[in-house]
Amino acid sequence: MAGDRRGWRVCLLGGAVFAVCMTGTTLPTPLYPLYQQKFGFSELTVTVVYAAYAFAVIGVLLLAGNASDAVGRRPVLLWGLGCAAASAVCFLCATALGWLYAGRLLSGLSAGLFTGAATAYVMESAPPGGTARATFVATAVNMGGLGCGPLLAGILAEYAPWPLYLPFATHLALVACSTAVLLRLPETVAERRPLSTVRPQxxxxxxxxxxxxxxxxxxxxxxxxxxxxxxxxxxxxxxxxxxxxxxxxxxxxxxxxxxxxxxxxxxxxxxxxxxxxxxxxxxxxxxxxxxxxxxxxxxxxxxxxxxxxxxxxxxxxxxxxxxxxxxxxxxxxxxxxxxxxxxxxxxxxxxxxxxxxxxxxxxxxxxxxxxxxxxxxxxxxxxxxxxxxxxxxxxx
CATH class of the missing domain: 1.20.1250.20 (MFS general substrate transporter like domains)
Known part of the structure; x- marks a missing residue:
């Protein structure tokens, strides 16, 4: 029983880290009209800025989607959190349109690194017999995190000061907390190999x-x-x-x-x-x-x-x-x-x-x-x- 409780604790903490990363990927959604006013770009530019995220995810899935199988889940998740933090910094420093492109690309890299590695980590952390529940946890925190991004940014932009800065400062703080949590969680890949063994899928x-x-x-x-x-x-x-x-x-x-x-x-x-x-x-x-x-x-x-x-x-x-x-x-x-x-x-x-x-x-x-x-x-x-x-x- 104690082992099961510990397994579910690790599973849920890993899921919470997953949710924090995915929250950052949709954080700019309700802020695009404000960026349009600030930088004066068209709706086409909004869609291209948004799509830069997806192209980065595709690139990671193709080039390094299986990296966590070789080097371990935690190193890949830490890289993902690093990209998430860098994305938040880009939005905090956004004085021109190029910062938005950089922020979305880094956000896509973080999501691409997390999508496979975090899902596997959550499922592998669950105690024996808990695969079905762990699969739902991974699914729920993925989509739930994506939903929390626009909700958090919208509330902060409407009811708090600094609408283009406070959401990303808040996410940066959450990423820092998630990094501290992840460093204390166990690795689930027993046999790890060098990064040089990773090949594009x-x-x-x-x-x-x-x-x-x-x-x-x-x-x-x-x-x-x-x-x-x-x-x-x-x-x-x-x-x-x-x-x-x-x-x-x-x-x-x-x-x-x-x-x-x-x-x-x-x-x-x-x-x-x-x-x-x-x-x-x-x-x-x-x-x-x-x-x-x-x-x-x-x-x-x-x-x-x-x-x-x-x-x-x-x-x-x-x-x-x-x-x-x-x-x-x-x-x-x-x-x-x-x-x-x-x-x-x-x-x-x-x-x-x-x-x-x-x-x-x-x-x-x-x-x-x-x-x-x-x-x-x-x-x-x-x-x-x-x-x-x-x-x-x-x-x-």
Whole structure:
């Protein structure tokens, strides 16, 4: 019993460190309108600054996604916290647009280092028989941390002084505390190798996995794209079209999408993979439809419903996609296939968002948003149709 309590304590402390790192990645979300006023850049620039984070995550996943298997979890997590701290410093020093790009790139590096290493650490720290609960802890702190970022920054920007500085100073303090905690936690990798043994991972999908991977990747792409648009564009839409200038409200709307994703991922464990993926696609489609209604009718209530419904659908679909792809993959290719799925997902959080930014100039934010929704809707409908004709096997 004492060993179990200690294991869960380490698991939860590792999860708390994970949450702090992920909080920093979404911290600038409600602050983008303030940066636009300060530096005078366009909505396209906002989306490119935001997408720089995703490209950094993809780079780390491809080049060093398996580094913690060799050198240990704690060293990689410490590197991630170092990048998170450097990102906060960049935002604190932001006197020009280049600082924002640097801050987002460093934030992406921290998330890329943490995504695999922290998930593995939380699961490996759990006592025997606790894998399912530890998996949910890792999922919850990941999405929960992403949701806490805009909520924390929005509240501080609205109700405290120095809106462009206090959120990052607060996060820097949290990173320092997390570093102190991590230094006291045990390592979970027994046999460690030199960093020189780490090789870039080559994404790949074996032929037998492709029938499952196609719809799973499409659903993941759309779900992360929806998150990307909410995170990068919704504060500007709320301010310009709904006259919502309260930064706390903007942050809460984005946070609801991430918190709802956690609920969707919890529900996915109960409904099973066979139903989670098509049900998640249905939730994503409903979320897109509600977002279209919000853009057309300029209603805050529909924006909130879209965040909750789309976030829940994303959680269902993504956990279903991970389970289906992992179950269909041969053991010796599983890590590469899952890395490929994450690369597709992070492309979804970046490329469509930049497209929205490009279309905002000639079409306006509403028109660009509707084009995005139409394109994502086609992908979701195609994936859902495929899954109804060829359901994911129950054994995956």
């Amino acid at each position: 080559r994404p790949g999908v074996p032929p037998r996995v492709r029938p499952v991977f196609g719809p799973a990747a499409a659903a993941s792409f759309v779900g992360f794209a929806l998150f990307g648009v909410f995170t990068a564009v919704s504060p500007a839409f709320l301010a310009e079209y709904l006259d919502v200038t309260d930064h706390a409200v903007s942050g809460l709307v984005v946070a609801l999408a991430f918190f709802s994703s956690t609920g969707g991922q919890l529900a996915a464990g109960r409904v099973g993979t066979v139903r989670a993926l098509p049900l998640g696609c249905a939730g994503l489609l409903a979320g897109l439809a509600l977002l279209a209604g919000a853009l057309h009718r300029d209603l805050l209530s529909l924006v909130v419903l879209s965040a909750v419904t789309g976030g829940f659908g994303q959680g269902l679909a993504f956990r279903g996609a991970l389970s289906a792809v992992s179950g269909a993959s041969p053991p010796d290719r599983r890590a590469a296939v899952i890395s490929t799925l994450f690369v597709v997902a992070y492309l979804g959080i970046s490329v469509p968002v930049i497209g929205v930014g490009l279309l905002t100039g000639p079409m306006g934010l509403e028109g660009a948003g509707l084009v995005f929704i139409a394109c994502m809707g086609v992908l979701v409908v195609a994936s859902t149709g495929y899954l109804l004709r060829r359901p994911v096997p129950a054994g995956t």
